[in-house]
Amino acid sequence: MGLSHSSTYHSSLMRSVSESSPVIIEPYSEIYPRLPIEDFIGCDNETYSSQFELIIQSYQAMYDRPYTDMRSYFQVAGIHSQPWIAYDGVTGGAQEYKNETDWARGRWGGYCHHGDVLFGPWHRPYLLLMESLLINESKKIALQYPENEREKYVEAANQLRIPYWDWADVKAIKGIPDVFTLTELEINTPEGMKKVKNPLRSYTIPVDLAFPLGKGYNPTDKPHYEIPSFGFNPFTPAGYSTVRYPNANYEDQIDYLNQNISVYVSTVLRPLVYQMLQINNYLQFSNHALRSNDTEAPGVYPAHPLPLVVAGRAHFASIETAHDAIHFVVGGPGGHFLYPDLGGFDPVFFFHHAAIDRLLALWQATWVTENVDINGTYTEDLYTVVNEDSDLTPFRKSETEFWKSSTVRDIEKLGYTYPELVKFKGQDPRELQAYLLKFYKPDPHYGRRFFVKLIIDAGKLVGPYVIRVFLDLQNASVETPVTSPHFAGFVAMWRRASPYQISGTTYVMGSVDITAAMERAFNTPDVNATTGLLSSSAIFDIQSDINIVPCYLNGTGVNPKEAGVDEVEIYSFEHDKVDPDFLVEDSVQYYYTKKF
Known part of the structure; x- marks a missing residue:
């Protein structure tokens, strides 16, 4: 092409x-x-x-x-x-x-x-x-x-x-x-x-946007349109409208969109916001690029730190990782909203970013470093x-x-x-935080919460793509549906479609809350039916029970190393006994690191 x-x-x-x-x-x-x-x-x-x-x-x-x-x-x-x-x-x-x-x-x-x-x-x-x-x-x-x-x-x-x-x-x-x-x-x-x-369903592009691709990959090739390979932005000729989850006729597939939102709200979006609201450091909160210890590291690029290799970075989920995830969920394979270069043209863009701005305003514990x-x-x-x-x-x-x-x-x-902000104006900021944590808590679990943390070399693979996490399913692949009880969540790699990104210059760290998936996979006496507490004795063999499945937007799979997944860590935090919606940062328990 x-x-x-x-x-x-x-x-x-x-x-x-x-x-x-x-x-x-x-x-x-x-x-x-x-x-x-x-x-x-x-x-x-x-x-x-x-x-x-x-x-x-x-x-x-x-x-x-x-x-x-x-x-x-x-x-x-x-x-x-x-x-x-x-x-x-x-x-x-x-x-x-x-x-x-x-x-x-x-x-x-x-x-x-x-x-x-x-x-x-x-x-x-x-x-x-x-x-x-x-x-x-x-x-x-x-x-x-x-x-x-x-x-x-x-x-x-x-x-x-x-x-x-x-x-x-x-x-x-x-x-x-x-x-x-x-x-x-x-x-x-x-x-x-x-x-x-309805102007909020789609926007008709008035001029050619992006560049024509090979036969079969342009809207004009319907009814045999195919999602372009991951290295290219899709071409939108003048007069064509923005789409979400396009089919072979370059038409929206709203049913697929809603099905995926239904799955990802509980497995990805709510856990991300819940984790994000626990962070009090702006650098960690602010964006998806990895910062190891907030200091400069020589020998890479000025002020660019080396990747994090120590265990226990507390419940890491930045506001940008949550932002990235919704671009995948709404855009779907081949939709404009999926692509960093094109996402602004989908009418839902500004309503999404109003939600992001709200989360920033509600969080604002510290400010730009x-x-x-x-x-x-x-x-x-x-x-x-x-x-x-x-x-x-x-x-x-x-x-x-x-x-x-x-x-x-x-x-x-x-x-x-x-x-x-109107409701809690003049009150202790912790009251607002407690309200939000209760509102966004992904499930009623009150014991320990377990996480898989992924450290990803963002320059290894042309994006965008997702890295899915499955539990207790050794043959998990891109064919495994996200409706599977073994699916725990994903980390979105919302990167521009450029094959010339310099490799090895930036890292993304994302974490997947695997607690609910563990309870589904290991429904044993180790799970207290009354409290929902999951005992650490129920922890599993990371080598066989954690499965990392990178997936291109067109459904093609790739192995973790090729996708830039350098390593994953398993760790957990305990809920506060008095305020059970808060995670206690110094209660971190580290289990294992798997390198690829």
């Missing part, structure tokens, strides 16, 4: 947007909460239903803007990565991304930060940009309503904040909310009740040192300055909040 890197389209598009006026993101004058998307659907609350109707119409209004308009959905979604062009004239001077040379070096082509401490803070003004544009469209639409309805919609537009989809809420077991899959919605518009095309952005961005070269005073390009605070992590830390100063 062929791949072209012609930049003619990209440079012409850059010229067409470079003359637009600067896009400045200003804080809102009043504070209103971002709410769960479910609160808006089928509700009797006039304010919420009016906000929902405005959101739907405002999304469509952004879709309808010329794609060269920097306030269009295409331009805003394209900030994340493709089409690798300057947004709002922000080029970074000498550090501007060059399509040909930098792509070959493995440099990230979008503005977004992944795998460094700016992951969470960078996406905060990104959401503010999208949110502010939706609010501006909503205010214009509200003024078009008949006089007897206008005041209600004007107030709804004023209170509007982008909703979040909490994919780790137990309610998510039902699948993705219908608002992201229905083809039509019936809403009240300025012209009265109407059935409208300093480390190295080994991937680079559109405006930063590889191995740039970043900290809380780094510019979060391309998001302008004014015509002459950009937003920084230090200026987006206090979300109330930005004009929004989240319901739990």
Whole structure:
């Protein structure tokens, strides 16, 4: 299959947007909460239903803007990565991304930060940009309503904040909310009740996105479309819409999507959030790139630490590992949301990132430290040192300055909040943490929790891919369904599709909570039926009972070593006897390390 890197389209598009006026993101004058998307659907609350109707119409209004308009959905979604062009004239001077040379070096082509401490803070003004544009469209639409309805919609537009989809809420077991899959919605518009095309199901790409591949791997080859090999971003011709779990006709497979969400909410998503909320160190919490002991290590790259080899890093699950997992779960094999270069174009992207921002805001125990952005961005070269005073390009605070992590830390100063922050405002932060741990606890287990920790060389295999963990099933393979009782969870390797990533320069560490799978696999007297406590005597032979199964997005398997799995560790933590939702960090018990 062929791949072209012609930049003619990209440079012409850059010229067409470079003359637009600067896009400045200003804080809102009043504070209103971002709410769960479910609160808006089928509700009797006039304010919420009016906000929902405005959101739907405002999304469509952004879709309808010329794609060269920097306030269009295409331009805003394209900030994340493709089409690798300057947004709002922000080029970074000498550090501007060059399509040909930098792509070959493995440099990230979008503005977004992944795998460094700016992951969470960078996406905060990104959401503010999208949110502010939706609010501006909503205010214009509200003024078009008949006089007897206008005041209600004007107030709804004023209170509007982008909703979040909490994919780790137990309610998510039902699948993705219908608002992201229905083809039509019936809403009240300025012209009265109407059935409208649902803009949250998909977005129609206005220009060719990515590059044509070999026969059979492009949407135009339906009904024999195949998912491209892992080394390439899928090509989307102009006029084609974003998809999730595409079939041979390049159509969504919503049933597969919901089935996978149902499985992964309990096995992957809730355990990840539960672990993440136990962490109190920002560097460990902030991103999926491995940091061993928060210090620099010579002989690799400046400030880039060697991989962790000691046992017992406490319940490691960063906010970015949770973020990565949902991209796999929703995008599915071949879907746009699966790919770092394309994910921003799926309409669910901003609702997902509102959920990530909420978790960051609820956690915010400490704030941005300093480390190295080994991937680079559109405006930063590889191995740039970043900290809380780094510019979060391309998001302008004014015509002459950009937003920084230090200026987006206090979300109330930005004009929004989240319901739990309102509920626990002024209380001991531990009260909020206890509430969240109880809310996200994946199961009622109160004894020890057992984990498999994977240390993965992120440069070994072109992504994206997942590493599944099975228990007590020696013949586990990519053919083994995730509905198997032996399936414990996975670690997502959400990496760009570039075969030129420099090997051996970064590591990802992820952990899988295997407690529930152990109880299923070893339902013996060692499991107390009353307390749910799993005795350590029930621990098993790691050599035969832990099975690591890397899986490409197209279903192809590969052995762990080839997938960069250097080693796995088995360890456990004990729940606090007084506050049983907390894990006691110094209670860590290490069992075994298996090297590959």
